[in-house]
Amino acid sequence: MTITDIFQETTMALGTNKVRSGLTMLGIVIGISSVIAMVSIGQGAQGAIQSSIQGLGSNLLTIIPGILQPGRGIVSSGRGAAQTLKNDDVSALRSVQGVASVSPELNRRFQITSSAGNNTNSTVIGVSPEYLTVRNVTIENGSFITDLHFNSLSRVAVLGPTAAQDLFGDADPIGKTIRINQMNVQIIGVLQAKGSAGFFNPDDTVFVPLTMMQRILAGVDYLSTIAVSVEHKDLMPQVKDEATSVLAAKHRVDPQNPDFSIVSQSDILGTLTAVTNTFTIFLASIAGISLLVGGIGIMNMMLTTVTERTREIGLRKAIGAKKRDITQQFLAEAVTLTFLGGAIGILLGWMISLAVSRFANIATNVSFSSVAMAFGVSAAIGIIFGYYPARRAASLNPIAALRYE
Amino acid sequence: MLDCRDLKKIYTNGGEETVVLKGISLSIKKSEFVAIMGPSGSGKSTLMHILGCLDTPTSGTYTIDGQDASKLSDEALADIRVKKIGFVFQAFNLLPRATVLRNVMLPLVYARLAPDKREELAKQALRAAAFPEEFWHHRSNQLSGGMMQRVAIARALVNNPAMILADEPTGNLDTKTGETVLAAFQKLHREQGRTIILITHEPYIAKHAERILYLRDGNLVRDEPSSL
Ligand SMILES: Nc1ncnc2c1ncn2[C@@H]1O[C@H](COP(=O)(O)OP(=O)(O)OP(=O)(O)O)[C@@H](O)[C@H]1O
Numbered sequence: 001m002t003i004t005d006i007f008q009e010t011t012m013a014l015g016t017n018k019v020r021s022g023l024t025m026l027g028i029v030i031g032i033s034s035v036i037a038m039v040s041i042g043q044g045a046q047g048a049i050q051s052s053i054q055g056l057g058s059n060l061l062t063i064i065p066g067i068l069q070p071g072r073g074i075v076s077s078g079r080g081a082a083q084t085l086k087n088d089d090v091s092a093l094r095s096v097q098g099v100a101s102v103s104p105e106l107n108r109r110f111q112i113t114s115s116a117g118n119n120t121n122s123t124v125i126g127v128s129p130e131y132l133t134v135r136n137v138t139i140e141n142g143s144f145i146t147d148l149h150f151n152s153l154s155r156v157a158v159l160g161p162t163a164a165q166d167l168f169g170d171a172d173p174i175g176k177t178i179r180i181n182q183m184n185v186q187i188i189g190v191l192q193a194k195g196s197a198g199f200f201n202p203d204d205t206v207f208v209p210l211t212m213m214q215r216i217l218a219g220v221d222y223l224s225t226i227a228v229s230v231e232h233k234d235l236m237p238q239v240k241d242e243a244t245s246v247l248a249a250k251h252r253v254d255p256q257n258p259d260f261s262i263v264s265q266s267d268i269l270g271t272l273t274a275v276t277n278t279f280t281i282f283l284a285s286i287a288g289i290s291l292l293v294g295g296i297g298i299m300n301m302m303l304t305t306v307t308e309r310t311r312e313i314g315l316r317k318a319i320g321a322k323k324r325d326i327t328q329q330f331l332a333e334a335v336t337l338t339f340l341g342g343a344i345g346i347l348l349g350w351m352i353s354l355a356v357s358r359f360a361n362i363a364t365n366v367s368f369s370s371v372a373m374a375f376g377v378s379a380a381i382g383i384i385f386g387y388y389p390a391r392r393a394a395s396l397n398p399i400a401a402l403r404y405e
Numbered sequence: 406m407l408d409c410r411d412l413k414k415i416y417t418n419g420g421e422e423t424v425v426l427k428g429i430s431l432s433i434k435k436s437e438f439v440a441i442m443g444p445s446g447s448g449k450s451t452l453m454h455i456l457g458c459l460d461t462p463t464s465g466t467y468t469i470d471g472q473d474a475s476k477l478s479d480e481a482l483a484d485i486r487v488k489k490i491g492f493v494f495q496a497f498n499l500l501p502r503a504t505v506l507r508n509v510m511l512p513l514v515y516a517r518l519a520p521d522k523r524e525e526l527a528k529q530a531l532r533a534a535a536f537p538e539e540f541w542h543h544r545s546n547q548l549s550g551g552m553m554q555r556v557a558i559a560r561a562l563v564n565n566p567a568m569i570l571a572d573e574p575t576g577n578l579d580t581k582t583g584e585t586v587l588a589a590f591q592k593l594h595r596e597q598g599r600t601i602i603l604i605t606h607e608p609y610i611a612k613h614a615e616r617i618l619y620l621r622d623g624n625l626v627r628d629e630p631s632s633l
């Protein structure tokens with residue numbers, strides 16, 4: 001049998017009972033499209049997290065108070081409660097070889113009111129001028145906090161774009177005042193948007209000089225984070241070790257068991273990638289169950305077909321068909337069903353993922369590899385679930401088959 | 406061209422043995438037209454299945470064109486069928502949704518003949534089976550019984566077999582259409598010299614053959630030239 005012969009036989013056989021073929025195929029369509037859609041949601045989440053973490057600044061070490069529980073990822077145990085990071089840690093870190101800049105930070109959530117009368121509950125971060133380079137942010141309008149503001153405890157603020165929008169709408173906020181915790185602060189600049197990191201929106205923030213934040217707004221002397229930018233990516237492990245021993249000596253704690261943690265971008269990325277991979281696999285395996293059910297549907301239909309066409313199979317064998325010819329014919333029918341189902345399923349899954357990102361605002365990503373995998377899986381399902389019925393057809397005894405009523 | 410010695414066929418179903426053929430010896434020469442008659446259940450179809458290499462005997466030998474076919478594998482039997490044997494059945498057994506031409510070409514597919522040569526051979530076979538040309542592209546389920554049987558004859562003929570086996574080919578037809586089908590067989594026999602073995606219950610059909618074999622209870626009880 002040539003490929004054309006098999007193709008003709010297959011279209012004729014599947015066309016004989018279009019409704020049944022269509023319904024059986026629907027099982028595969030649903031299975032494949034849900035796998036595609038689910039994987040696209042998982043991969044979309046992964047992509048979004050990766051790009052926003054990379055956007056937070058490359059070559060970045062983040063030092064936070066407290067200890068990271070192994071196995072619990074970056075869940076910071078008592079980030080607010082621990083008060084181990086102090087201002088003089090910053091100068092110690094500056095002296096470490098390979099450190100480019102150090103950005104001490106203190107954040108708190110405050111209720112903020114604008115002169116326009118709008119309210120927002122945003123994160124207020126007290127920063128030094130280094131924040132701009134260390135955290136890789138860009139000024140859209142106006143200026144950032146300068147050394148002068150820092151040294152003189154100026155009551156000035158720079159707004160993240162979301163906070164600016166919430167407080168002032170489309171009006172230009174520069175020169176206007178806002179009230180943070182009953183205190184008037186003047187706006188001197190607005191940042192460019194960075195995009196949401198999924199868990200925390202870096203655009204919904206208000207920046208003030210760290211000195212002013214510590215002494216006037218919060219009334220504390222500790223830091224919530226110290227961000228350290230390293231001169232070169234290759235120096236990261238070395239700087240991390242050095243910084244650990246410098247800080248441990250300063251805090252008089254055992255470097256093996258310090259009262260702070262140093263996290264690099266790759267640590268965060270690794271943890272989150274592991275999390276999103278698990279999430280993707282979980283979604284895909286749920287969708288995979290419906291694919292399995294679709295495959296069983298194919299097998300069921302093929303077994304019915306073989307029974308119905310027993311006489312036809314007997315006739316084919318009587319006029320000279322070999323086992324291989326019959327196997328090929330029925331296998332081709334099953335594979336055609338799953339392949340068509342797979343193709344339609346990929347299109348449908350793609351449309352679902354577009355709809356999800358459009359209407360539910362969740363990042364999705366239909367990757368080439370997931371499409372290729374879907375094609376492979378649907379062909380494999382056709383072969384696996386079509387093989388048994390096809391072998392059954394091929395091994396029918398021609399005389400018994402011709403007698404079959 | 407074919408010869409059998411002491412053919413026996415025994416079916417065993419759940420320990421119970423049914424002896425269907427009880428030792429049949431016969432030989433058929435090339436270009437003979439033989440009819441097989443006998444009461445229902447006498448083993449006519451069983452004998453024909455063995456002669457047609459659809460089945461193997463339980464014991465005894467069967468040679469076709471000098472080749473021993475009594476102990477071949479399924480695949481080797483299929484090879485003999487596709488090259489040497491054409492079948493016509495009582496129930497026509499056409500593919501209902503395929504056209505007449507496609508039905509006739511089917512054995513050539515299994516004979517692995519190149520696709521561009523198939524149509525010409527199929528048309529020749531349809532002409533030889535006296536099938537009217539205007540129906541060549543009709544679907545086979547739109548035809549009358551007599552026409553369907555002539556499609557089946559053309560299909561049996563298409564790979565140029567030495568021998569055509571027909572199991573009650575007129576059994577589903579009225580006398581008049583039966584005659585036209587029979588005429589097609591006779592034409593093949595006279596004009597092309599094909600060996601034809603035909604099972605029938607009707608004495609008037611058997612008369613068209615040159616030789617009539619009578620079976621009863623699995624034995625060959627009479628073997629005589631036709632009275633015509
Ligand atoms: N697979 C089988 N197992 C057991 N017995 C069988 C089997 N196949 C056929 N038989 C028996 O063999 C006997 C002969 O059957 P066969 O079909 O050869 O008869 P026949 O002469 O062709 O009859 P008819 O004229 O009705 O077609 C019957 O009694 C039948 O029941």
Ligand SMILES: [Mg+2]
Nearest residue numbers: 449450451572
């Ligand atoms: Mg019979």
